[in-house]
Amino acid sequence: MIGKLLNDSTALRIKESAKTTFLEKGYDGTTMQAIADGARVNKALVHYYFRSKDRLFLQIIKEELLRFQGTMTVLFKEPQRPLRERLVDWIDAEAGLWKDAPRLHLFLISELTRHPDLIEEVASPSSFHDVVTQLASAPYPFRSVGHP
Numbered sequence: 001m002i003g004k005l006l007n008d009s010t011a012l013r014i015k016e017s018a019k020t021t022f023l024e025k026g027y028d029g030t031t032m033q034a035i036a037d038g039a040r041v042n043k044a045l046v047h048y049y050f051r052s053k054d055r056l057f058l059q060i061i062k063e064e065l066l067r068f069q070g071t072m073t074v075l076f077k078e079p080q081r082p083l084r085e086r087l088v089d090w091i092d093a094e095a096g097l098w099k100d101a102p103r104l105h106l107f108l109i110s111e112l113t114r115h116p117d118l119i120e121e122v123a124s125p126s127s128f129h130d131v132v133t134q135l136a137s138a139p140y141p142f143r144s145v146g147h148p
Helices: 002-029 032-039 043-050 053-075 083-100 104-114 117-122 125-137
Strands: none
Touching: 002 032, 002 043, 002 053, 002 104, 032 043, 032 053, 043 053, 053 083, 053 104, 083 104, 104 117
8 A cells, every 4th residue: 555655645746747847848948857857767667657758748738728728617617697696706726727837828829829639539529619609699798887
C-alpha cells in the first residue's frame, strides 16, 4: 500500500511539474529534464510514468481544456434561470480560473493555434455547438426591465 501511495505521489508531482512547465514555456520550450527537475525526480521516472513528452502534454492539455470548459457549464446549469444571471455566474467562474491559472488561456490559445489537430483530439465539438446554439436561441439576453 505504501508503494502505491508513493507511486501516486510521484506521478502527481511529475504531472504538476509538467503542467507548470508547459504553462510557462509551452510545448516546444519544455523538456522532459525540466519536468523531472521540477518534480525532483530523475528523467527515467518521468518516462516510466508517462512514456513520452507528447503523451504527458496531451494529458495535461486535455485536463486543462476540461477545466476551461468547466466554466462553460455554468451557462447550462438551471436553464430556467435568466441567461443574464448565468452569464454573471460564468464571468465569476472565469475570473476564478484566471486567478488560479493566469497563463491557462494564453497556453490553450497558443498551443491549439500551433497544433490545430489537437482540437479534435481533446475537445468535444458538440459541447461548443451546444453553447452557441443555446446563446443564439435566447431572446434578448441582456434586456433588463425598463429598457427596450
